Amino acid sequence: MTENNTTDAALRLRHKRYASERRFNIYGIISIAVALGALCLLIGSMASKGWSAFQQTYIILEVELPRDDLAPQGKIDAETLRDVNYVSYLRKSLRTEIPGVKSRRDQRSLYKLLSSGATLGLQNLVLNDTKLIGQKIKFAAVASDDIDQLVKGNISAGKGGKVSKKQGDWVKKLTDAGKIEKRFNTNLFSNGDSREPELAGIWGATMGSLLTMFVTVLLSFPLGVAAAIYLEEFARKNRWTDLIEVNINNLAAVPSIVFGLLGLAVFLSFFGLPRSAPLVGGIVLALMTLPTIIIAGRAALGAVPPSIREAAIGMGASPMQVVLHHVLPLAFPGILTGTIIGAARALGETAPLLMIGMVAFIVDIPGSITDAATVLPVQIYLWADSPERAFVERTAAATLILLTFLILMNLVAVIMRKKFERRW
Amino acid sequence: MNMDNYIPATAKGAPAGMGIDPVATGEKNINMDGIEETTIKMSARNLDVFYGDKQALFGIDLDVPERSVTALIGPSGCGKSTFLRCLNRMNDTIDGCRVEGDIRIDQSDIYDRALDVVELRTRIGMVFQKPNPFPKSIYDNVAYGPKIHGLAQDREELDHIVTSSLEKAGLLKEVADRLESPGTGLSGGQQQRLCIARAIAVSPEVILMDEPCSALDPIATAHIEELIDELRENFTIVIVTHNMQQAARVSQQTAFFHLGILVECNSTGEIFTSPSDERTQGYITGRYG
Ligand SMILES: Nc1ncnc2c1ncn2[C@@H]1O[C@H](COP(=O)(O)OP(=O)(O)OP(=O)(O)O)[C@@H](O)[C@H]1O
Ligand SMILES: [Mg+2]
Numbered sequence: 001m002t003e004n005n006t007t008d009a010a011l012r013l014r015h016k017r018y019a020s021e022r023r024f025n026i027y028g029i030i031s032i033a034v035a036l037g038a039l040c041l042l043i044g045s046m047a048s049k050g051w052s053a054f055q056q057t058y059i060i061l062e063v064e065l066p067r068d069d070l071a072p073q074g075k076i077d078a079e080t081l082r083d084v085n086y087v088s089y090l091r092k093s094l095r096t097e098i099p100g101v102k103s104r105r106d107q108r109s110l111y112k113l114l115s116s117g118a119t120l121g122l123q124n125l126v127l128n129d130t131k132l133i134g135q136k137i138k139f140a141a142v143a144s145d146d147i148d149q150l151v152k153g154n155i156s157a158g159k160g161g162k163v164s165k166k167q168g169d170w171v172k173k174l175t176d177a178g179k180i181e182k183r184f185n186t187n188l189f190s191n192g193d194s195r196e197p198e199l200a201g202i203w204g205a206t207m208g209s210l211l212t213m214f215v216t217v218l219l220s221f222p223l224g225v226a227a228a229i230y231l232e233e234f235a236r237k238n239r240w241t242d243l244i245e246v247n248i249n250n251l252a253a254v255p256s257i258v259f260g261l262l263g264l265a266v267f268l269s270f271f272g273l274p275r276s277a278p279l280v281g282g283i284v285l286a287l288m289t290l291p292t293i294i295i296a297g298r299a300a301l302g303a304v305p306p307s308i309r310e311a312a313i314g315m316g317a318s319p320m321q322v323v324l325h326h327v328l329p330l331a332f333p334g335i336l337t338g339t340i341i342g343a344a345r346a347l348g349e350t351a352p353l354l355m356i357g358m359v360a361f362i363v364d365i366p367g368s369i370t371d372a373a374t375v376l377p378v379q380i381y382l383w384a385d386s387p388e389r390a391f392v393e394r395t396a397a398a399t400l401i402l403l404t405f406l407i408l409m410n411l412v413a414v415i416m417r418k419k420f421e422r423r424w
Numbered sequence: 425m426n427m428d429n430y431i432p433a434t435a436k437g438a439p440a441g442m443g444i445d446p447v448a449t450g451e452k453n454i455n456m457d458g459i460e461e462t463t464i465k466m467s468a469r470n471l472d473v474f475y476g477d478k479q480a481l482f483g484i485d486l487d488v489p490e491r492s493v494t495a496l497i498g499p500s501g502c503g504k505s506t507f508l509r510c511l512n513r514m515n516d517t518i519d520g521c522r523v524e525g526d527i528r529i530d531q532s533d534i535y536d537r538a539l540d541v542v543e544l545r546t547r548i549g550m551v552f553q554k555p556n557p558f559p560k561s562i563y564d565n566v567a568y569g570p571k572i573h574g575l576a577q578d579r580e581e582l583d584h585i586v587t588s589s590l591e592k593a594g595l596l597k598e599v600a601d602r603l604e605s606p607g608t609g610l611s612g613g614q615q616q617r618l619c620i621a622r623a624i625a626v627s628p629e630v631i632l633m634d635e636p637c638s639a640l641d642p643i644a645t646a647h648i649e650e651l652i653d654e655l656r657e658n659f660t661i662v663i664v665t666h667n668m669q670q671a672a673r674v675s676q677q678t679a680f681f682h683l684g685i686l687v688e689c690n691s692t693g694e695i696f697t698s699p700s701d702e703r704t705q706g707y708i709t710g711r712y713g
Contacts, residue, residue, distance in 0.1 A: 308556060314514065
């Protein structure tokens, strides 16, 4: 009888235990599903909005390149080729394509179908291939951003909008004639920023980001690892090291804009370093990343089993040899992961860079760490703030590209960890 | 060198170097009366050890004879490991651990400021309770010590050191065909013999072993006991063990610790047949501990 009772009680206890395990599993699955769902929603909305930015509308024109203008007396020289008024060729071609536009006003609005970048494109084409001179060529001219949006169906013509009724009709006519083409938007990947959305690209911001990251990692990785090793392996544990530890943890929680203010006050005002430069941005972000690397590094070093240290010390290894030969190789995957996560955070950081002038409008592609530059997240911020409709999709596209970089970095972190991981 | 000349001194009070050449004294096996006797390899005098405020060892006086096995026995927590770790200054690495008193190897003070602790640890090797091979290949495990101390001129010499150390540790036959596989992939007993091979690769003078067989099965234990018996010909060995039979089998001298005090130290035969202290008697007959 009593035996039966205990079995019943044990059975009930077991059922309860199973039930609570099941419940816990379900909670876990729900929370992961919520997190994944949010991520998918973010990427999905960005992708659906930004996808169209990877295409750009072009107007295919038959352009005459008169030999008399481009090569007077049969001579071809670069200076003439640069000075020639290419716009007139494009306009002439457009007028033949759409005949009967007589008034000056109408003509001007007809010319507005083309982007100002089309002229530059034609010039480059001719400069690169002078054999074209004297021929009638097919040229894909970049359409202006409003026409681009019209073709993509984001806006409609007339009703006091950006595109007039007449322009809409012309575009329709061109489309029917097969003169409108959507092509892969190379400008987006090869250009710097521009006031014209159809010419604006992220290459300048990408270079800025790369240069800034270069400075950040170059500074924060060695400093962070050295600090972590010193604190974890060499420093005596006393009140001072406790104080330092608490302050490093505090530093990791300081809002990033504060680092920007520090950069402004110290590096720009006091040391007189150049404004808007990846050098200063990199230093500021390195200061911000440093605590993350130190904390991750210490955790990784602390996780190395003490028996390995004892074995090495017992073999007569010096403290430096213990760390370099045994502890650091084992802790390296963890340190690397911490560094990449810190760098990824720095890559997405905007606020501190606003303070040091990396928010300026910069058209040129930066070539060194002292050139004026902006970075991807700031570029996104700038575009998101622009009134043109065409910048909306470009903002989303730039966000997608930034996300791609972040995902790549995390992938690298995972691969590195797998590669360097050693079991003991 | 007569032991009467030997004045106990505290580690901090002793003048640097004491003027005794360790190599010269280490060779002498003959005392003033011309009678051959065992040389004292290491000795502790009036040794106190503290962990913070807590005292773990109280005035230990112990001599370790050369080329023999000294066993340290006693109930758990009595300070055997603490004493062992003083002998190669492993306690330096523990925060808050303080050592007072005098420990000498070949008559020279190991807590001397002028002494290089790294060099000391190459003279006094250590084998730990839990096998702790480096997460490297078997070859690299054994080669590590010779490499960092520059004991081998070229790869050939290093190969020789590695194989002869593995041979001495009785492991060579089992691993000869897989020297490049990880040391952590061996069985527990093999790992422990690998650790012994690693320790003897730098030809230390003294080997300290802290319960080297506690994680092993009887066969692996027998292996290692045999090994210890062979190593005795070339090395001075100090071993901590909880196994009375093991102490009786492998050691020539046994020291019994109790609550941080060295109760009794005598030849192993004496301790196990006619202990002079009743606490020793109680412990070895299994009444407590
Ligand atoms: N790192 C440490 N910090 C503080 N106290 C310690 C430390 N190591 C040992 N002790 C204390 O010193 C005393 C002796 O410990 P020790 O490790 O030398 O014992 P032991 O004889 O080796 O025991 P066992 O046989 O269980 O290994 C114990 O009371 C222990 O609590
Ligand atoms: Mg112990």
